[in-house]
Amino acid sequence: MATIQSHSSHDAHADLHEEHAHHESFITKYIFTTDHKMIAKQFLVTGLLWAFVGGLLSMFFRLQLGFPEMSQEWLRPLLGDWINSSGKIDPNFYLALVTMHGTIMVFFVLTAGLSGTFSNFLIPLQIGARDMASGFMNMLSYWFFFLSSVIMFCSLFVETGPAGVGWTVYPPLSALEESIPGAALGMTLWLTSMSLFIISQLLGGVNYIATVINMRTRGLSFAKLPLTIWAFFLTAVLGLLAFPVLFAAALLLIFDRSFGTSFYLSEIYLNGEALPHVGGSPLLYQHLFWFLGHPEVYIVLLPALGITSEIIATNSRKPIFGYRAMIGSLLGISVLSFVVWAHHMFVSGMSPFLGSVFMFLTLIIAVPSGVKVFNYLTTLWRGNIVFTPAMLFSIGLVSLFISGGITGIFLGNSAIDVYLHDTYFVVAHFHLVMGAASFFGMMAGVYHWFPKMFGRMMDNKLGYLHFWLTFVGVYMVFFPLHYIGIAGFPRHYYTWTNFEAFSGFTDLHAFVTVAALITFSSQLIFAFNFFYSMWFGRRATANPWRSNTLEWTTPVEPGHGNWPGEIPTVYRWPYDYSKPGAIEDYIPQNIPYSMTPGSNLPHENELVDREKDDDAIIIDESETDTTK
Amino acid sequence: MFGVLIAIGVIILLAILMLLYRVYTLVSVARGTDKIRVSASNKVNAVLFLVFLIGCSGLFFWYSFDAFDNYQQPVAAAHADDYESLFWATMWVSVAAFMLTNIALFYFAFRYQYREDRKALFYPDNTKLEIAWTIIPAIVLVSLVFGGFKVWNQMTEAAPEEAEVIEIMGYQFAWEVRYPGADRKLGEYDYRFISPENPMGLIVEDPATKDDFIPLEIHLPKGVPVEIKIRARDVIHSVSLPHFRQKMDAVPGMPTRMWFIPTKTTAEMREELNDPDFNYELACQQICGRGHFSMRKIVVVDEPADYEKWKREQEPWLEPGDQEPSEGEIDTNIRTQEAVDAAGTETERVEAATTTTQQ
Structure with missing residues (x-):
C-alpha cells in the first residue's frame, strides 16, 4: 500500500502543476475551449436549439396535413410570402419544410447533438482520461459543426427557400436548379453545410476512436468498458467509414450542379430543353447515399442504446444482462449495417437479385437487435427499479425501439416493401425506431448526466411530466401513421384530395397533428427544467444515482483534467x-x-x-x- | 380549430406554471435534506406504465379492427393474394412479438418497482437463454425471408411472352402512356427529340412508331399479363399502382419495368365495393417537385374484349403520312401542365387539375 501512496502523491503533484497553467479567460473557457466537457455542452446546447427548429418546422407541415382547409394566414408574420395569397403554405415550401426537418433532425440533432454530446462528455470520464486524445481537433470538430449549422440556418432564409428535394437529396431533382426552387441556392448551401458537417464528424470520430483505444486508465480492458463506451466507439467507427462516402456523393453532386459533369445525370429533358448530360446514373447517387444512410441510422441509434444500457442497469440496480451478448450484438449491428443499404432501393430499378440478397441481410440484422431487447427485458426482470426521469426515458426507448423495429420486418422484406415503399408506413417506422428512440436516448442521457455536467439536479417532477407527455404523445403521433401507411398514402404529398384511393383518414391526420402539437409544446417543460436547473437546481452530490462507472468518482463539478x-x-x-x-x-x-x-x-x-x-x-x- | 390549439397551449402553460411553483417550494424545503432514496412518485410511475400498457393495447386492438376497411386498399392483381398472405403472416408474427415484449417491458417495470426491503437479483448472464433468443428469431425471420423470396421472384421475374406491353413515362407533373398499336411493337425514342409536340421523344422514322397511340387514360385487360415499361423525362418519379400491389421508380436515363395480371375490371370492383365512383389510380411515389401530389392518372381495367375494342378506337399519335401530332394531344398536354403549375395555389385549381387528368 505504501508504494501506491507515494505514487499517487507524485501524480497529484504533476496535476497541481498542470492546474496552474490553466488560468482561462472567458473565451478559452466557454468558446474556443479544448475541454471535452465544455465541448460536449456546446454540442448539447446547439443540438437542443436545432431540435427546437426541426420540431417547429414539422409543426408547420403537420398543420397543413392535419387541417388542409385551415387558413394559415396567422403564420404570415413568421413565414412571410411562403404563405400564398389563399392563406396556404406554398407547396414548394412544404417540401422544403419536410426536407429541412429531416436533415436537421437526422444530422444536426441526432448525430451531432447525441453522439457529439455524449461521446465527448463520457468517453474521457468513463475511461479515466484527462481529456480527448486531441483537444484541439475536438474543438475544431465543434467549430466545423457550428459553421455548418450557421450555413444551414441561413439557408432557411434565402429567397428561393432552403433545400426542398427530400432529405436524401436524390438527383436529378437536387442537381437541376430548374426542377424546383428548393434545388437552387438552398441546395448549394445544403451541400456546403453538409460537407462541413462531415468534416466535423470525421474530426470527432478520429478523436473518439483514438481516445478509446489509447487512453483507457489502468486496468480498463475492452472487456471492462461500459456499454456506453462500446456504443460510442462503434458509432465513431461507423461514422468514419460511412461519412466519407457521403462526402464523395455530395462532391459529385456539386460537380454535376456546378461544373457540368454527368455523374448522376442522363437523358434529361427539362423546361423545354434537352440537356447535354448522358451516361450518368441517378442510382449511383442512391447507392452512395445509402451506403452512408443506413449506417447513419445506427450512428444515430447506437449511442442511444449505449446510454440506455447504462441507465437501465444503474436504475434496475442489476447488472446489465448478457454484457458480452450486448457487445456482440453491437458489433453484429455495426458490421451488418454496412451490408443492408440497398433495402432503401428495392423499387429503385436496381437488379431484383440484389433485392433478394439485401432482403436476407436486412432481416438478419433484426437478430442482434432482438437480442438487445431481450437483454433489456431480462435486466429489468427481478430488478429493484428506481424511476428517475432518465430511467423512464430509457424504458420508453426500449418500447419505441421494439415498436419501430418490428415494422422493419415488413419493410426489409422486399416483396412487402414494394407496396409500402415511400408510404406513411415508412414514416411511422423510422420516426419510431430512429427518431423517437434516439431522441429518448438523448433525453435519458441529459437527465442522467446533468448532475455531472452542471453540478446540479434537474427537477424530477417536471421530468416525469415531460416524459409522460412525450411518451404518450410520440405514440399518438406515430402509431396512427401505420394505418395511413397500410392504406398506401404516399409520403411527401402536400394534399391527397386529388386521389380517391387516398381520400380517407382526414380525422386521423387531424388527430396526429393535435398530438404532435401537444408533444412539441411539452418539450417546453424540458427546456424550462434544463435551463432553470442549470443555475438554480438542487446541488448534486458526486454520485447521485449510486452508479459504478468512473465519471461518478470525479468531484461534483470536475475541472480541467477531470480528476484532481x-x-x-x-x-x-x-x-x-x-x-x-x-x-x-x-x-x-x-x-x-x-x-x-x-x-x-x-x-x-x-x-x-x-x-x-x-x-x-x-x-x-x-x-x-x-x-x- | 385554432381556438382549440390555443386552449391546449394555455393549459400546458398553466401546468408548467403550477409546477414551477411546486418546484420552487420543494426546493426551498428540501434543500440539503433530500436523503430519501425513492419518493412516492416511483409508485405512480410504475402504475402509469401499467395504465399505459392497458390503455394503448386497448386503443390498438379497437382501432385495428374498427377501421380495418379504411386501411385495407382493395386488391386486383394475380400475385396480390400471395402478397396479402405474406403481409398478414408477417403482421401476426410482428403483433405477437410486439405485444409480448411490450407487455414484458411494462409489466416488469410495474412489478419490480423499488422496494426498500428487496434486493435485485444478481443475474449477469445465461448463455442458454442468449442462444435461445438468437436462434428462435433467426428461424422465424429466415422463414419470412423465404416467403418474401417467393413473392418477390414472382413479382420481378421477366414478364411472360404474351404480355401486353405498354409504356409509361413520368415527367413534371404528369404521366404519358403509350400503347404499341396493332403491330404490338413500341417505336424507338430518343430524349433529344422531345418537344411540346412530341412529349415522349418518339422517332417518327421508326416504322413501329406509326401505329403507337398515346391515350389519356390507361386501359388494361383483365386476366392478361401486362408489362409496363417505365421511363422518366426529367427527374425520378415512381409508378405506384396500389391496387395492383406494384411500384417501380421511373428513372431518367435508365428504363425500368414491372408486370402483373389485373384480376378485376373496374366495373367488377365498383360492384364489389359498392362504390360507383371507384377508379384504379396511378400515383407518383417519389418526391419529384412541386406537383408531386398531383401526378394522378386513372387506370381502367376492361374485359379483354372491351379492351381490344377500346384499342381499336384509339387514333395513332402519328397520323398516317403525317408527322404532326393530333391537335387534341398538344392541347391536353399543355392543359395538364398549366393545371399542375397552378396546383396548390388555390384549392379550386387543385380540383381543376384533377378533373383535367380525369378527362
Whole structure:
C-alpha cells in the first residue's frame, strides 16, 4: 500500500502543476475551449436549439396535413410570402419544410447533438482520461459543426427557400436548379453545410476512436468498458467509414450542379430543353447515399442504446444482462449495417437479385437487435427499479425501439416493401425506431448526466411530466401513421384530395397533428427544467444515482483534467449492482476486489493477488520515467 | 380549430406554471435534506406504465379492427393474394412479438418497482437463454425471408411472352402512356427529340412508331399479363399502382419495368365495393417537385374484349403520312401542365387539375 501512496502523491503533484497553467479567460473557457466537457455542452446546447427548429418546422407541415382547409394566414408574420395569397403554405415550401426537418433532425440533432454530446462528455470520464486524445481537433470538430449549422440556418432564409428535394437529396431533382426552387441556392448551401458537417464528424470520430483505444486508465480492458463506451466507439467507427462516402456523393453532386459533369445525370429533358448530360446514373447517387444512410441510422441509434444500457442497469440496480451478448450484438449491428443499404432501393430499378440478397441481410440484422431487447427485458426482470426521469426515458426507448423495429420486418422484406415503399408506413417506422428512440436516448442521457455536467439536479417532477407527455404523445403521433401507411398514402404529398384511393383518414391526420402539437409544446417543460436547473437546481452530490462507472468518482463539478488527483484504476466491470454479500447495492469500478472480500466470486478472489502485482508493475514504469 | 390549439397551449402553460411553483417550494424545503432514496412518485410511475400498457393495447386492438376497411386498399392483381398472405403472416408474427415484449417491458417495470426491503437479483448472464433468443428469431425471420423470396421472384421475374406491353413515362407533373398499336411493337425514342409536340421523344422514322397511340387514360385487360415499361423525362418519379400491389421508380436515363395480371375490371370492383365512383389510380411515389401530389392518372381495367375494342378506337399519335401530332394531344398536354403549375395555389385549381387528368 505504501508504494501506491507515494505514487499517487507524485501524480497529484504533476496535476497541481498542470492546474496552474490553466488560468482561462472567458473565451478559452466557454468558446474556443479544448475541454471535452465544455465541448460536449456546446454540442448539447446547439443540438437542443436545432431540435427546437426541426420540431417547429414539422409543426408547420403537420398543420397543413392535419387541417388542409385551415387558413394559415396567422403564420404570415413568421413565414412571410411562403404563405400564398389563399392563406396556404406554398407547396414548394412544404417540401422544403419536410426536407429541412429531416436533415436537421437526422444530422444536426441526432448525430451531432447525441453522439457529439455524449461521446465527448463520457468517453474521457468513463475511461479515466484527462481529456480527448486531441483537444484541439475536438474543438475544431465543434467549430466545423457550428459553421455548418450557421450555413444551414441561413439557408432557411434565402429567397428561393432552403433545400426542398427530400432529405436524401436524390438527383436529378437536387442537381437541376430548374426542377424546383428548393434545388437552387438552398441546395448549394445544403451541400456546403453538409460537407462541413462531415468534416466535423470525421474530426470527432478520429478523436473518439483514438481516445478509446489509447487512453483507457489502468486496468480498463475492452472487456471492462461500459456499454456506453462500446456504443460510442462503434458509432465513431461507423461514422468514419460511412461519412466519407457521403462526402464523395455530395462532391459529385456539386460537380454535376456546378461544373457540368454527368455523374448522376442522363437523358434529361427539362423546361423545354434537352440537356447535354448522358451516361450518368441517378442510382449511383442512391447507392452512395445509402451506403452512408443506413449506417447513419445506427450512428444515430447506437449511442442511444449505449446510454440506455447504462441507465437501465444503474436504475434496475442489476447488472446489465448478457454484457458480452450486448457487445456482440453491437458489433453484429455495426458490421451488418454496412451490408443492408440497398433495402432503401428495392423499387429503385436496381437488379431484383440484389433485392433478394439485401432482403436476407436486412432481416438478419433484426437478430442482434432482438437480442438487445431481450437483454433489456431480462435486466429489468427481478430488478429493484428506481424511476428517475432518465430511467423512464430509457424504458420508453426500449418500447419505441421494439415498436419501430418490428415494422422493419415488413419493410426489409422486399416483396412487402414494394407496396409500402415511400408510404406513411415508412414514416411511422423510422420516426419510431430512429427518431423517437434516439431522441429518448438523448433525453435519458441529459437527465442522467446533468448532475455531472452542471453540478446540479434537474427537477424530477417536471421530468416525469415531460416524459409522460412525450411518451404518450410520440405514440399518438406515430402509431396512427401505420394505418395511413397500410392504406398506401404516399409520403411527401402536400394534399391527397386529388386521389380517391387516398381520400380517407382526414380525422386521423387531424388527430396526429393535435398530438404532435401537444408533444412539441411539452418539450417546453424540458427546456424550462434544463435551463432553470442549470443555475438554480438542487446541488448534486458526486454520485447521485449510486452508479459504478468512473465519471461518478470525479468531484461534483470536475475541472480541467477531470480528476484532481490520480486517475482511478479500474479493477472490475461496470455492472456490479446488488452483488450478493456486498455492503451497498453497487460497487464502483475503482474498488479493488481486495476491498470487497464478502462479495467476490471464486474467480474474482483469484484476482486479488494480481491486483497488487499490477500496481507494482505500473510503479516500476513511472519510476523509470522519472529517472529519464 | 385554432381556438382549440390555443386552449391546449394555455393549459400546458398553466401546468408548467403550477409546477414551477411546486418546484420552487420543494426546493426551498428540501434543500440539503433530500436523503430519501425513492419518493412516492416511483409508485405512480410504475402504475402509469401499467395504465399505459392497458390503455394503448386497448386503443390498438379497437382501432385495428374498427377501421380495418379504411386501411385495407382493395386488391386486383394475380400475385396480390400471395402478397396479402405474406403481409398478414408477417403482421401476426410482428403483433405477437410486439405485444409480448411490450407487455414484458411494462409489466416488469410495474412489478419490480423499488422496494426498500428487496434486493435485485444478481443475474449477469445465461448463455442458454442468449442462444435461445438468437436462434428462435433467426428461424422465424429466415422463414419470412423465404416467403418474401417467393413473392418477390414472382413479382420481378421477366414478364411472360404474351404480355401486353405498354409504356409509361413520368415527367413534371404528369404521366404519358403509350400503347404499341396493332403491330404490338413500341417505336424507338430518343430524349433529344422531345418537344411540346412530341412529349415522349418518339422517332417518327421508326416504322413501329406509326401505329403507337398515346391515350389519356390507361386501359388494361383483365386476366392478361401486362408489362409496363417505365421511363422518366426529367427527374425520378415512381409508378405506384396500389391496387395492383406494384411500384417501380421511373428513372431518367435508365428504363425500368414491372408486370402483373389485373384480376378485376373496374366495373367488377365498383360492384364489389359498392362504390360507383371507384377508379384504379396511378400515383407518383417519389418526391419529384412541386406537383408531386398531383401526378394522378386513372387506370381502367376492361374485359379483354372491351379492351381490344377500346384499342381499336384509339387514333395513332402519328397520323398516317403525317408527322404532326393530333391537335387534341398538344392541347391536353399543355392543359395538364398549366393545371399542375397552378396546383396548390388555390384549392379550386387543385380540383381543376384533377378533373383535367380525369378527362
